[in-house]
């Protein structure tokens with residue numbers, strides 16, 4: 001499923017918060033524990049709030065809180081920290097202020113995309129790191145997705161090093177590795193190249209959150225196609241073996 005962009009871009013309040021996905025069970029079951037919310041004013045608020053021109057909605061600070069999975073057999077806790085500001089609505093007694101929370105860190109971080117079970121751990125670890133960085137440092141998140149591609153290509157048997165004339169090992173660039181992979185899987189290679197370009201932007205400067213989400217979506221599609229295709233191939237192979245009651249290799253004689 002593509003990244004649910006609203007989930008990762010919106011702020012939340014005590015009464016209106018997104019249905020974050022539990023990093024342990026994968027369901028959208030995280031509930032905000034109101035008693036865990038802790039807010040502190042920031043330095044700017046402390047030093048400026050006594051000034052004449054101060055307005056209540058200038059107030060800003062930091063917060064921490066816990067979300068808990070509502071499923072009893074999971075009960076995972078996710079700690080969240082970030083920035084808090086005051087917003088206001090017109091109530092019966094005039095303006096009523098309420099806290100608006102902007103999450104920056106989640107620990108453990110929920111997954112933004114579905115990663116197939118057969119996906120290698122080396123790729124999974126880079127995606128998990130990208131998920132943890134998405135709100136605090138989108139550029140670094142894009143860069144970790146670039147690392148996920150490197151790990152994916154290694155798993156696919158694409159060489160990482162080359163031997164120079166001086167008999168020294170040198171890294172093969174990611175771009176060249178994707179070119180090498182193109183002869184085997186041209187469609188996947190094209191998609192990986194797109195993630196690489198986005199990762200490059202992350203390495204060299206600012207990148208919009210939406211572009212990082214694009215990279216997540218493309219990578220999820222490649223993994224889904226690649227590893228579910230493996231699952232299908234294994235299912236067909238098992239069917240053939242069972243039908244023959246032995247190896248599928250024609251040169252192998254079956255014992256009856």
Ligand SMILES: [Zn+2]
Pocket residue numbers: 022023024025026027029069070071074075076
């Ligand atoms: Zn859970």
